[in-house]
Amino acid sequence: MSEPDATHLGASSLDTVARAGQTPEQDQPFLELGLKDDEYARIREVLGRRPTQTELAMYSIMWSEHCSYKSSKVHLRQFGDGPTSERMLVGMGENAGVVDVGEGLAVTFKVESHNHPSYVEPYQGAATGIGGIVRDILTMGARPVLVMDPLRFGDADHPDTRRVLPGIVAGIGGYGNCLGLPNVGGEVVFDPSYQGNPLVNALCLGVLKKDRIQLSAARGVGNVVVLLGAKTGRDGIGGVSVLASATFDEDGPARRPSVQVGDPFMEKLLIEACLEMYDADLISGIQDLGGAGLTCALTETAAAGRSGMVAHLDRVPLREASMEPHEVLASESQERMLAIVEPANLGRVLDLAAKWGVLATAIGEVVEGDRLTVLWHGEPVVDVPPASLADEGPVYDRPMARPADLDDLRALPLPAYPAASRELLLEMVASPNLCSRRWVVEQYDRIVLGNTVLAWPEDAGVVRLSEETGLGVALATDGNGRYTRLDPYAGAQLALAEAYRNVAATGAVPIAVTNCLNFGSPEDPEVMWQFAEATRGLAEACRVLGTPVTGGNVSFYNQTGATAINPTPVVGVLGLFDDVARRTPMGFQEAGEVLLLLGDTREELGGSEWAWALHRHLGGTPPQVDLERERLLGEVLVAGSRDGMLSSAHDLSDGGLAQALVESALARGIGARIVLPAGLDPFVQLWSESAGRALVSVPRSEELRFTEMCGARGLPCTRIGVTDGTSLEVQDVLEAGLDELREAYEATLPALFGPLAGASAARPHDAAL
Numbered sequence: 001m002s003e004p005d006a007t008h009l010g011a012s013s014l015d016t017v018a019r020a021g022q023t024p025e026q027d028q029p030f031l032e033l034g035l036k037d038d039e040y041a042r043i044r045e046v047l048g049r050r051p052t053q054t055e056l057a058m059y060s061i062m063w064s065e066h067c068s069y070k071s072s073k074v075h076l077r078q079f080g081d082g083p084t085s086e087r088m089l090v091g092m093g094e095n096a097g098v099v100d101v102g103e104g105l106a107v108t109f110k111v112e113s114h115n116h117p118s119y120v121e122p123y124q125g126a127a128t129g130i131g132g133i134v135r136d137i138l139t140m141g142a143r144p145v146l147v148m149d150p151l152r153f154g155d156a157d158h159p160d161t162r163r164v165l166p167g168i169v170a171g172i173g174g175y176g177n178c179l180g181l182p183n184v185g186g187e188v189v190f191d192p193s194y195q196g197n198p199l200v201n202a203l204c205l206g207v208l209k210k211d212r213i214q215l216s217a218a219r220g221v222g223n224v225v226v227l228l229g230a231k232t233g234r235d236g237i238g239g240v241s242v243l244a245s246a247t248f249d250e251d252g253p254a255r256r257p258s259v260q261v262g263d264p265f266m267e268k269l270l271i272e273a274c275l276e277m278y279d280a281d282l283i284s285g286i287q288d289l290g291g292a293g294l295t296c297a298l299t300e301t302a303a304a305g306r307s308g309m310v311a312h313l314d315r316v317p318l319r320e321a322s323m324e325p326h327e328v329l330a331s332e333s334q335e336r337m338l339a340i341v342e343p344a345n346l347g348r349v350l351d352l353a354a355k356w357g358v359l360a361t362a363i364g365e366v367v368e369g370d371r372l373t374v375l376w377h378g379e380p381v382v383d384v385p386p387a388s389l390a391d392e393g394p395v396y397d398r399p400m401a402r403p404a405d406l407d408d409l410r411a412l413p414l415p416a417y418p419a420a421s422r423e424l425l426l427e428m429v430a431s432p433n434l435c436s437r438r439w440v441v442e443q444y445d446r447i448v449l450g451n452t453v454l455a456w457p458e459d460a461g462v463v464r465l466s467e468e469t470g471l472g473v474a475l476a477t478d479g480n481g482r483y484t485r486l487d488p489y490a491g492a493q494l495a496l497a498e499a500y501r502n503v504a505a506t507g508a509v510p511i512a513v514t515n516c517l518n519f520g521s522p523e524d525p526e527v528m529w530q531f532a533e534a535t536r537g538l539a540e541a542c543r544v545l546g547t548p549v550t551g552g553n554v555s556f557y558n559q560t561g562a563t564a565i566n567p568t569p570v571v572g573v574l575g576l577f578d579d580v581a582r583r584t585p586m587g588f589q590e591a592g593e594v595l596l597l598l599g600d601t602r603e604e605l606g607g608s609e610w611a612w613a614l615h616r617h618l619g620g621t622p623p624q625v626d627l628e629r630e631r632l633l634g635e636v637l638v639a640g641s642r643d644g645m646l647s648s649a650h651d652l653s654d655g656g657l658a659q660a661l662v663e664s665a666l667a668r669g670i671g672a673r674i675v676l677p678a679g680l681d682p683f684v685q686l687w688s689e690s691a692g693r694a695l696v697s698v699p700r701s702e703e704l705r706f707t708e709m710c711g712a713r714g715l716p717c718t719r720i721g722v723t724d725g726t727s728l729e730v731q732d733v734l735e736a737g738l739d740e741l742r743e744a745y746e747a748t749l750p751a752l753f754g755p756l757a758g759a760s761a762a763r764p765h766d767a768a769l
Contacts, residue, residue, distance in 0.1 A: 014325075015053040017380040024050050033060035039394055046388045054374065054381040057326040058389060061292045062299060065556050068393035071522035072554040075532050078539040079549040087511060088548055090213060095139045095288065097550020098213055099512050101576055103471050106210035108140040111150070111203040111477065111516040111572045113555035118200040121259040122167025126200050127175035128236075128262040131334050133204040134179065135288035138271055139337070141214035141278050142206025145449065146463050147176050149186035149202055150477045150516070150570045151440075154195030156432035156752055161190070164198050166753055171262075172202070173443040178264035179271070182452045183444035184461025184475070187570075190432045191481060191612075196560035201516045201553075201570050203477060207465050212278060216287045217305035218340045218366050223284055225298075225311060225364035226346070228353060229270045229336035233319030236260035236293070236332030266335040266358075273356035274337060282349050285340035295329045295389070297338040298364075298372060303390035305340075308369035314377045315363045325376045340366065400532055401525035409486060412619025414605055420682040422734045428687070429662050430744040431613035432752075434655045439749035442756060453580045457663060459502040459651055460575065462583050470579035474508035477573075479518075480654070481566030482607040483622035488530040489537035492569045493625045496541045497691055498653050499573035504634035505649040505694055507584045507641025508575025513542055515552035515571050520564025522556045530567040538569060544627040547573065584641040586650040587667020588723045593647055594703045595672060595721040597657065598633060598710065599693030603684050609654045610687045629692040629715075636715050637694060645702040645709075652693040658686040660695045665728055666742055674721035674730045682733045697723055 020026075028050065030040040035056075043051050043059050051059060061067060069076065080092060089106055090098035096110035114129025134144045149172050154161045176183050181204075218225070236259065277283050285305065287297045294316070302309040313328050323331075341349050346362065353360035367373075374382035418424055428434055437456060446455040453472060454462035460476035478498040484491025496513065503510045515538065520527040542549055558565045577583065605611055606620025640646040650660045665671055676685050698706050703719075710717035729735040750756070 014376065014379060015381065017052055017383045020052045021049045026050060028056055030056060030060070033057065034064060035060050039063060042394070047384065052381050054326040054329060055384055057330055058295045058382065061295050061330060062389040063393040065522065067292050067296060069554055070394045071396050071398050071528070071556060072531065073395050074397050075535040078535065082539055082542045083546045083548045085511065085548050088550065089210060090140070092549065092551045094215060095136045097512065097514065098140055099550060099574065100210055101465065101471065101473065103466060103469060104210060105207055105465060105471070106213070107205055107207050107473055107574070108137055108142045109203065109205035109475065109514055109572070109574055110136055110551050111201055111514050111570060112136070112553040113516050113518060114200045114202060115198065115518065115555055115558055117259045118168050119164060119196070119198055122164045123171040124259050124261055126168040126171030128260040128334050129200050129202040130172055130175040131262045131264065131267050132290040133202045134181070134267065135290065135337065137204045137206035138274055139214060139216065139286055139288045140206065140208065141212050142208035143275055144181055144204050144206040144271065145451070146184050146461065147181050147202065147204050148184060148461060148475060148477055150479065151187060152189045152191065152194045152199035152568060154190065154198070155192050156190040158195060160195060162753065168198065168200055169440050169443055175262055175264045177445045179268050180448050182446050182448050182455065184446060184452055184455040184463060185477070187477060188437050188440055191566060193481065193566040197558050197565055199518050199558065199568060203475070203572055205473065205475060214278060214283060214286050216301050217285050218301035218307050218309060219305040220284060220342065221366055221368055222343060223366040224341045224343055224346050224362050225309065225366065226339045226341050226349060227316060227336065227361050227363050228273065228339055228358055230263060230266050230333055231317045231319045231359065232328055232331045232333045234323065234327060234331065237327055237330050260332045260334050262334045269356045269358050270335055270337060273353050273358045276352050277349060280348065282341065282345040283339050284342060287338045289336035289338060291332060293330055293332045299386040299389040301338060301340060302372050302386035306370065308367040309364060309372050309386070310367050311364035311374045313374050315361055317359055317361055325381045329374070398522055398528045399525040400529040402529050403526040409619050410621055414611060414620055415615045415617055417681060417683045420686050420733050422736045425658055425734055425736055426740065426744045428610065428613065428655060428658065429741060430748050431609065432748060433609055433613065434659055435748035436746045438746060439753060439756060453583055454506060454585060457586070457667065459505040459586050460508070462506055462508070462577070462580055464580045470577070470581050472577040472580035474503045474506045474575035474577065475572060476502035477570055478502065479568050479570035481568040482612060482618055484534060484569060485566040485618065486607050486620065486622050488533035488567055490622055490625050491567070492534035492538040493541040493627065494622060494691060495569050495571040496538060496545070496573070497625060497627065497630045498651065499571045500545055500547065500630060500634060501651040501694065503573045503575035504637040505584065505586065505651045506575065507582055507638055508577050509638055510545070510547055510573050510575045510634060512574045513547045513549045513571060515549065515569060516555065517552065518555045518558050518565065518568040518570065520557070520559040524564065527564055534567060534569050538571065541627055545631055582641055584646050584649045586664055587648055588664050588670040588672065588697050589647040589668065591670055591724050593697045593699055593723045594719060595674070595723065596696050596698060597693065597718045597720045598636065598696060598715060599629065600690065600716050601680060601685055601688055601693065602690045603680065604688050604690045608687065608689045623689050623691045626692050632713060632715050633692055633694060636710060636713060639709065640696065640706055645698060645706045646696050647699060648697040650695045652695060653689060656687045656689050657695065661728055662741055662745065664695060665738055666745060669738060670723050671725040671727045671738055672721055673724050676720065676730060676733065677718055682730070
């Protein structure tokens with residue numbers, strides 16, 4: 001029989017290391033904790049005995065899919081073989097990558113998932129997703145300066161979407177707004193494959209002096225291990241580390257560990273306290289407590305430093321005095337950090353923590369050797385080599401199989417093309433995946449801190465880093481699950497290409513990549529084939545575009561029962577501005593300017609928004625990927641911005657040219673008159689989703705210079721019209737007034753989720769935030 005849970009054991013039954021050595025045959029609930037027979041046998045081999053109950057809990061967490069990456073490691077290694085950059089200061093392996101952006105500054109950025117907790121408890125799951133990614137950035141020594149939120153939900157009109165979406169959006173806004181961080185972009189996508197398994201991915205970027213990078217390694221015998229932040233409670237025990245390593249059944253998660261509860265005001269105090277400690281050079285190593293809590297922080301810091309460590313668990317400040325050792329170690333209570341401090345600095349660290357109202361407790365020390373020992377009231381309950389938990393967990397090269405239905409999906413004929421019309425345009429711009437996201441983004445503060453230059457609905461968020469020189473960065477995230485379902489290799493490349501294009505459209509030079517890879521169960525060979533193809537495609541695309549991967553996240557088990565989500569690699573691209581004053585907005589700026597379409601339009605509607613929104617059709621093949629063309633287009637967009645030739649630029653993606661025209665016109669209430677070139681059917685020209693394209697507006701005085709530059713570089717450039725009036729007119733095809741387009745574009749989400757209290761009326765977007 002399985003051993004009873006420790007919460008029901010008295011102190012006399014404490015499972016110490018000595019007791020474990022004396023009772024080798026005692027049954028243990030390793031299967032219930034998610035460990036396989038061979039994994040449990042390996043733990044016993046590593047320890048030379050059975051694990052204590054506390055050790056067993058630690059191994060079950062650290063060897064979970066979420067913490068160990070045991071199914072993805074063999075595929076993620078190819079990102080380490082990708083392009084190199086002199087700008088890369090810290091790559092994969094730390095809490096987040098760090099990139100040199102010049103002027104003595106660096107930025108660190110990363111995207112992670114909080115999918116499963118956000119389904120169980122939407123508000124807190126999403127809020128603590130923001131809190132966790134912010135602490136990852138803080139851990140690198142940076143001040144967080146922005147967040148973004150790529151989101152995926154089930155059908156927009158499904159009752160469960162109405163349950164989870166408002167809470168998730170409110171949680172992201174509530175936590176981020178309280179921290180005073182602008183939310184400058186993201187995505188909201190609806191698809192039935194995410195029903196019962198929404199995707200809540202969260203990105204944060206921070207800025208730091210490039211010579212003040214903090215790392216996690218615990219080194220220096222005698223250095224003190226200090227726990228900073230909130231008290232430890234039972235909230236979040238087995239939280240993300242268990243939820244993200246198991247599949248939901250049809251009625252919800254089979255196991256419902258408690259979701260973490262966030263306190264953004266405590267996190268704000270923790271941020272300021274840590275930054276002041278960094279400035280005073282008081283911290284030798286630091287690690288945030290997120291998934292797996294103290295278990296992860298203790299083992300990772302000790303393993304990174306190749307040091308021994310002793311932790312006195314009974315010194316940890318608790319919310320509930322009855323907590324057992326394994327609960328203290330497994331708790332995922334939020335707003336906590338683990339710092340390594342030289343003894344001479346301990347007093348100042350405690351004083352600074354007190355100044356900011358942050359609890360600080362010395363709970364251990366770095367010691368000789370290579371063992372992590374955890375004591376509970378003087379009794380050893382853990383004695384392990386920390387690397388066995390943090391770095392040397394199981395690695396699986398899982399079976400793979402091409403999905404059995406893939407050929408049939410790709411062979412599925414598209415619905416008959418309709419005639420392009422005003423009615424079709426209005427229906428498309430009102431569809432859930434193309435309509436305005438104002439209902440979502442107006443719950444976020446986009447301009448707090450005063451350095452936001454561009455935010456929604458722009459192609460990328462742009463933030464100023466230096467008020468003196470205008471140095472700044474751009475960030476965009478993208479992903480298309482339908483494309484990746486039809487072709488995982490190409491779908492991942494298209495996600496990178498779109499984010500790359502979005503950043504370049506603002507005028508920023510793309511320099512680095514982060515990713516969040518959301519897939520179904522790795523125990524399904526078809527899912528593993530999708531994952532392998534997507535990572536292979538993304539690694540190759542990064543190599544061609546010269547954008548190294550700085551880090552990211554893998555989220556498996558995103559499925560309900562046997563039904564996996566569409567494979568959804570979300571890719572974030574970082575771009576760099578010498579001066580954000582030269583950024584290019586997406587909206588038309590003045591009447592009378594020339595509209596140019598850059599790139600080639602082909603008959604590519606497989607996996608398109610038109611096919612899905614109007615026909616629930618998923619089939620064919622996604623648009624072809626030409627990475628060299630994407631790089632060329634990016635160079636032209638950056639040069640056009642730098643040299644003052646462009647008034648606006650907007651990438652073409654979901655919804656094609658028609659959607660880009662509508663969004664660019666509505667941004668400032670400036671219409672357009674369009675003449676489509678001869679050749680392709682007008683419907684194809686308006687709604688094809690061919691990649692490698694952008695719509696730009698150019699002052700008449702710059703038209704010749706810009707078109708000559710395109711010609712010299714070999715980039716197709718077609719004059720398709722002018723900005724003018726208060727309607728969108730496509731000659732001999734359709735005409736729609738901006739007022740009716742705006743009404744259709746803005747009405748969908750409020751109709752589905754209700755009006756926002758105090759929401760402002762729809763209005764033209766002021767690109768100069």
